[in-house]
Amino acid sequence: MPKPGPGLRLLDVARHAGVSLATASRALAGREGVSQEVANRVRQVADDLGYVANPFARTLAGGASPTVGLIVHQIDDPYFSEIAGGVIQLADERRLLVQICHSGRDPGHELRQIRHLIAQRAGVIIIAGSGFGDPGVEAETRTVLAGYQRGGGRVAVIGRHALDADAVLPDNVAGGHALGSHLAELGHRRIAVAAGAAVLNTVADRLAGVAAALRRHGLSPDDVPVVHADFVREGGRLAADRILRDHPDTTAIIALNDAMAMGVLATLRERGIGVPSRMSVAGFDDVSVAADLAPSLTTVRLPMTDMGRTALELALKSAGSRPRRRPTGHRLIVRDSTGLVPSGARLAGEGVE
Template identity: 70%
Template sequence: MPRPHSALRLVDVAAEAGVSLATASRALAGRDGVSERLAAHVRRVAGELGYVANMHARSLAGGSTSTVGLIVHEIGDPYFSEIASGVLRLAGTEDRMVQICHSGRDPEVELRQIRMLIAHRVGVIIVAGSGYTDPALQAESKAELAAFQEAGGRVAVIGRHHVSADAVLPDNEAGGRAVAEHLLSLGHRRIAIVSGPGVLTTVTDRLAGIAAALERHGLRLADLPVVQTDFTGSGGRLAAAEILREYPRTTAIIALNDAMAIGVLSTLRAHRVAVPERISVAGFDDVSVAADLNPGLTTVRLPMTQMGELALELALKPPVARPRRKGTGHELVVRDSTGPVPS
């Protein structure tokens, strides 16, 4: 029989799970060398015994709470690097260290990183970036984060997630509506959308805003080309090539993030398509290089650095019964990449 919860040790988990101490350690730390099936069995046993929660509680009580775990979708994306800079800025003033993980928009990778951060006994976990439209994709992460919080850890998310935690909510739907209204006011009706993966809540929220603007003008999103691609510059380049090939009468392109919009501009330049005289281009986020492009990119500005700071600020506050929700607002920044519809 295992010891009482207050005295549980890793060796007790290993004995109850029927594995070696080394295997139990690797399974709970999320390291290689253990099959996913066996690791899941060890985690389940640890959860039933209460070992993981008590491990966190002992760590937190012992003062090992100075590290912040930050999980981003794509550290090379300026959107996430600016969020990270906000987290790092506030962490520095609070004498905290930040450990940054990269999930590549893969819920399984995200889950492994959450478990790794917990095993390393961080005091705070921040998950930055979109959640997933299917709650089942985040069910295990939700359970891990809930157990972490119950044990005294703190969690905050940036974006709409199926997780019970303090949240910073980017103004995605209203921003989508604003950028679409801008192009519609310029007379554009043949608009193409360069979209990220449909499983992301950020994508569905931004598309919902665009759809709302279109409906006000008697149009439907279903009647416009929506090209799904990676949320990257290369994804934008490929999508723009498809639009030029399949929808040559397009007069405006909305990319759902600036990285894709920069890729769109690259393809249009390679095909000698004048921007905005022939095709207008708009993005979303207002990353730091957007103003320095030629032409400068019209986009929806989100306060990304402040979003990172606010997420950590929420996580450092004492927990409350009902998770806090903080909206970001947005600003439409009009630059030279958009203009009137060609006559």
């Protein structure tokens, strides 16, 4: 591995500005003890020379670490790549670098990544994605993060409320509620849910919202089959298969994220089951392709890009010691994949061999 060539040193800047190293450092850091005039001159010179501080030296000397670590389940999942887009956006503006790693939906691996990030002296760690509900690992994660925070590290989480840190939290319960109400109001009574792993808090919350809405509309939870599978496209296919097999009279499937909804749609398409004529389908997140699917997907929009930005913002100005939670808006986006319950609903399932 390479050692990039030497660059401009602070000493060079100092010399050009006719001041000492110490003064130049203070001037650029914007600290007290330098006259306005000198400070400006130094900054001017630094700019002209295109000086960029060596972050390694800076960090080593006890200064700020300019990198933020971002842990996502998987970057090529649109939900996470949109969040990452937001984080990178703000980081760019603040001249920070973003280090991304995958947790791969594995609590142990996530913890390992956190440790790695800490060892690399990241100044901020942002964790996107649900908790996994593994009590042992969760506890250790909590301990490690606490130590990191005690040492001055900043932590923010997105969509997970179990951690002791600043949090950006979509109201998954309310979103699920909106979805449930929407379908109930369209007249559906045979509604099934394609859910991710039950231990993911995102799944649990959305599910709770859906259940509450359906209850308000007179459906008992027992009437609503919930199929748990991977929280990705393939999982959606699997869930749809099971639902069609075990509950052939279903008229609407609520997928708890758009990825699963895409899988559900794929299965339905292959089986020649019309959407929404025979089956309504809804998703959650509103990833950018949701509008281009066949048919376009009814879903709950979450402002992923904003969530990423906000998380970094919170972490950066994390002033008080008490973690803050910043809720995010959400909005039901009704598109073409949901419709009135088919009048011949009792015939539903006929197409399923």
